[in-house]
Amino acid sequence: DTAVSQTPKYLVTQMGNDKSIKCEQNLGHDTMYWYKQDSKKFLKIMFSYNNKELIINETVPNRFSPKSPDKAHLNLHINSLELGDSAVYFCASSPVPPSEQYFGPGTRLTVT
Amino acid sequence: SQQGEEDPQALSIQEGENATMNCSYKTSINNLQWYRQNSGRGLVHLILIRSNEREKHSGRLRVTLDTSKKSSSLLITASRAADTASYFCATEPSGGSNYKLTFGKGTLLTVNP
Numbered sequence: 001d002t003a004v005s006q007t008p009k010y011l012v013t014q015m016g017n018d019k020s021i022k023c024e025q026n027l028g029h030d031t032m033y034w035y036k037q038d039s040k041k042f043l044k045i046m047f048s049y050n051n052k053e054l055i056i057n058e059t060v061p062n063r064f065s066p067k068s069p070d071k072a073h074l075n076l077h078i079n080s081l082e083l084g085d086s087a088v089y090f091c092a093s094s095p096v097p098p099s100e101q102y103f104g105p106g107t108r109l110t111v112t
Numbered sequence: 113s114q115q116g117e118e119d120p121q122a123l124s125i126q127e128g129e130n131a132t133m134n135c136s137y138k139t140s141i142n143n144l145q146w147y148r149q150n151s152g153r154g155l156v157h158l159i160l161i162r163s164n165e166r167e168k169h170s171g172r173l174r175v176t177l178d179t180s181k182k183s184s185s186l187l188i189t190a191s192r193a194a195d196t197a198s199y200f201c202a203t204e205p206s207g208g209s210n211y212k213l214t215f216g217k218g219t220l221l222t223v224n225p
Contacts, residue, residue, distance in 0.1 A: 004154070031211060033211075040217065041149075041198060041217065041218050042215070042217055043155075043200065043215040044215070045212055045213065045214070048211040048212065050211065055211045056211050056212050058212070090154055090155070092154075092155075097204070097211050098142055098143050098160075098162075098204055099160075100145060100157035100160055101145075101155075101157060101213065102157070103147075103154035103155040103156070104154050105153060105154045106152075106153070106154050
């Protein structure tokens with residue numbers, strides 16, 4: 001069984017569009033995260049949620065809005081997509097920190 | 113801001129050799145973690161070492177931590193072709209939120225058969 005899953009795996013869209021990426025974890029973890037990995041493989045945290053509450057918003061533009069309907073899900077909605085949003089987005093989960101994190105397979109977003 | 117910095121950026125070795133990767137960081141930490149990322153895949157956790165620990169082992173992996181030098185090393189012994197991947201260190205800063213891991217840029221390890 002997949003521990004942390006993301007959909008879709010690939011997303012190609014045009015500038016100005018709105019898109020969502022879904023994330024689900026079946027590990028029973030309280031904490032979930034979104035990361036962005038750029039073309040140089042630099043991985044940067046965007047958001048972290050604990051028990052459906054936002055804990056960290058790492059100076060991410062307002063166009064990005066995470067939503068956690070329950071502890072097992074953390075979705076990422078992006079408005080008015082820009083070229084610079086092209087990257088691989090990873091969802092992760094963990095038990096209450098400090099702890100190792102479990103990553104999803106990533107969603108490769110390409111904005112044209 | 114970037115916390116961890118891996119060295120070297122790329123490493124190519126023969127199967128059976130040992131691989132050593134280093135990580136330096138800037139601020140005080142609660143713990144340091146190492147992750148592996150195979151091409152096109154998500155990250156996989158390898159080892160977590162706490163700030164009061166100096167060395168940790170897991171199978172063929174050995175991690176050291178020197179908080180006075182703000183550095184860590186990851187040693188993979190008897191490497192295999194399947195160890196080919198990017199390796200990242202990640203730090204959890206002390207005195208701040210422990211919901212935040214800061215990753216370095218990674219070391220690309222290639223193990224040639």
